[in-house]
Amino acid sequence: MKLLVVGTVAFDSVKTPFGEVNDVLGGSATYFSVSASYFTDVSIVAVVGEDFPDEHLEMLRQKEVDVRGVMRSSGKTFRRKGEYGSDLNQANTLETQLNVLADFSPILPDEYTDCDFVFLANVDPVLQSKVLDQVKKPKLVAMDTMNFWIHGKHGDLIETIKRVNMVIINEGEARDLAKVPNLVHAAQWIQDLGPKTVIIKRGEYGALMFNGKTVFSAPAFPLETIYDPTGAGDSFAGGFIGYLSSVNNLNEASLRQAIILGSAMASFNVEDFSLDRLKELTYPEIEERFRMFKNLTHFEDSISLQ
């Protein structure tokens, strides 16, 4: 099936306790599409500036990512600068240069409008809605968001949420959006707006999926070295929706496997800076990590008490 992602392509400068990189390839659409590319056909809609080197687009093309929807605008590419302390769950954003992103309005190439799966990465909810106006009959629309939109464009955000099937959101943001401390209640609050499925990302603690009435809990992989958490959430979403698109199925069993594959992709991504690890993966490595997640969580059914 065809999977469309709308989001950012960026230059990231990141400092972690393990090192520092400057102006490396990043952005939600980039992490998402490379992660999803292992499972399905992905198309990107995004914008870059005149300074964006073709080698990055070439890397995406080699992953068979359709980059015809990556517009080039006059000006500079979106840039972010961030820092992580020893608590790698906590990012400090030092600088954000919107640059070409400031005037971004997503226009889908005709060939993109019949996509079956759509991921609206974390951008202005008004832009997310504009994308939905252009797609014909998607089977699944999932979206991410962040505190900036929860507070700054609350009404627009709620309208967009009402139009999607699935919300993928950080734990703190879910609580913030629903204005309740309890996560079960927060997920229910979001489901009541319309989306059948709510996925709560919890960083090093894994993810919770609320799908209709069922709940699934997935751990994060306990890694010995986390070099850079940048892009973990989008790598997760890419593996997750990429797998769903490949099996073309939204039943509970597939959703659960997809969550694990998303978690596996995120666990690879944080093992190096930028997309350095994510872009070099092999299928045996992904399958091996999936099995490691099984080993990490499996326990026998039968108990005899008394």
Next chain:
Amino acid sequence: MKLLVVGTVAFDSVKTPFGEVNDVLGGSATYFSVSASYFTDVSIVAVVGEDFPDEHLEMLRQKEVDVRGVMRSSGKTFRRKGEYGSDLNQANTLETQLNVLADFSPILPDEYTDCDFVFLANVDPVLQSKVLDQVKKPKLVAMDTMNFWIHGKHGDLIETIKRVNMVIINEGEARDLAKVPNLVHAAQWIQDLGPKTVIIKRGEYGALMFNGKTVFSAPAFPLETIYDPTGAGDSFAGGFIGYLSSVNNLNEASLRQAIILGSAMASFNVEDFSLDRLKELTYPEIEERFRMFKNLTHFEDSISLQ
């Protein structure tokens, strides 16, 4: 098998967003033993004051907990006062009155010294070691501890850790003890002291078990209402070691099931104040919650990528 717990029996005053209770039954040995009593024969060593009503001991006796090791000293029972805000992971201790606990020195009744399983709840590591001097040949010794001892009695704590098979500890305390931010490294650091098994408690995020070279991740149960987190860790330990004692087995499969049963007992405990929920459980309820943990974490093995 016979299971011995050494810890506190206390009066707790607790305030949470859901209510307030004063001078209710609490203490690590109390929560542990009631939780474990559903699975095995438990004996307590602890101290109470002259003000401790016999009805609480009678409740324990009715759970078939052996309370011959509960000494009564002149003075008042250990008292704690705490408060939880909307973040129920974070306890604020408002007051601690050691009272009879100040001069506590655990003396095991003769009948206790041949116990097979031992849990050293969170007390002074010097007292924990004194208990180990008195037990003959236990099959498993597990211990808990806290920041107060990590900083205040570091050398004694390390000596005690070297004598046990298993450490059950909070996430933040594990990092604090090992002085490393990464949990895999923290667990390895503790294992290098001697214990084969390290269990990291993560509150609403569940638990990680490092057992030799294997790792197991258990979620916490996503509850809609958490009335009072007091005693969750000790209820967890009680269900965990209680089950191990009942099956008299320390293989990986049993340890994993035990972690889930411990998590189940903790999830019941937080549903009401004091031991009000924990003491009224039935086996069908425990088995049902065990199955719910299975439903919460299960996913199919087989994936086909590409």
